Amino acid sequence: MITLSDFLFLLQGVPVTLSISLLSFALGFIIGIPIAVVRQIAPLELTVVAEGYEKVMRGIPVLVFMLFLHFGLAGIVPIFKDSFISSVVALGLRSGAYQSQIFRGAINSVGRDQMRAAISLGMTRTQAFRHIILPQAFIVALPGLGSEIALLIKDSSYSFVLGVLDLTKYSDILRKATKSFIIPYLTAAILYILMTFPIANYLDRWGSRLKTKYGLR
């Protein structure tokens, strides 16, 4: 069994893990929505850029991206000397590509009749996206966004390689201090599950409830 003091020691990593995950999720959200919308309505050149961004971000292992920012790009962009920031940016930029795909699927599911009705009232396409399409797409996207948060919580553990004091790093420190190889990692694993499962589950159920309420497909 893990002692209470060891457990409390490990818990110190939880806020850091959650901060990295939620900040990178927010960054991905801010990037993902415009890319999804651009791929729907923008002229072809911009669409190609957006598509290229998605392809590149999905093709790079996030650990390589973090190492590149922190050890490579930090020479030119000093802010990446901060390992926490490098982790958030790497995870966030990749998450933008995934979230853009989630939103694109959700936007497509909203249906052309909604856009047509908005246009018939005299809305511009931008107004239609903002007031009609995106609010509905967001509801459809909720389960996907839940999985994305869960993925970010797990992948935030890569930041340990850059020296960030997250849950994974604390469990590794505890392993060295206690010479116990099983308990620290096992406890960390359980803590990860306790973070990912409720969030993903909550967004999933929230999404289903709203979908039923609004009769969305």
Next chain:
Amino acid sequence: MADVVLACEGLKKAYGDLMVLKGINFKIEKGQTKVIIGPSGSGKSTFLRVIGLLEPPTDGKVFFEGQDVYSSDMDLNMVRAKIGFVFQEPSLFRHLTALDNVKIGLKVVLGMSEEEATEKAMETLRLVHLEEWAHHYPAQLSGGQQQRVGIARALAMDPDILLFDEPTASLDIELTWEVIDVMKELAEREVTMLVVTHEIGFAKEVADEILFMDDGKFLEWGPPEKVLRNPSTPRAREFLSRLLGGV
């Protein structure tokens, strides 16, 4: 001519090689109700979408209150705001209550304040007899109620004309009546309406003119009694005898 609300000349619409509208001339004056009938696939809905500025024509001109819409520097969105559209499938915004469905155009397009928009929207919902359903979401309304909210949504914008694309085609008979009743009330209030429908009772009662469309053209047009009783083309005769059940 001053009172012509919507008109078109030589209107053509093609999708790829398929020519759907084959050169249509049409006009409707303020206060008139015109009804378009015709077999499915004849181009009725396409005509409504093109003259309602939801799709650009392949060729020809559309005039709104005398102005050539596509060759002047008119703001298309502002013209669309003056043309109300009621669709075949009730296309209410599903994440908004009935009231908010009516309000959204008033706020976003016409720039009304929250209070102004609420007042105007409630007033319009009253016209379609739905004020007590204002705070329900579309999923909680019947098809007929949804369609009436759709009418209110278009009507609240104070459009110069309302276009209806088979508004009762997806409804069963009793729900059809409640929608048709609202449309008759609008006709009595001299709202300008262009309606694609096969509700012949409605057409007989309120239409100033019935137009029969076939294969991308109007084959004949005139007052209801003439077109319904005494069609001059074989195609219209055949269609009407089926529609009216062998009258």
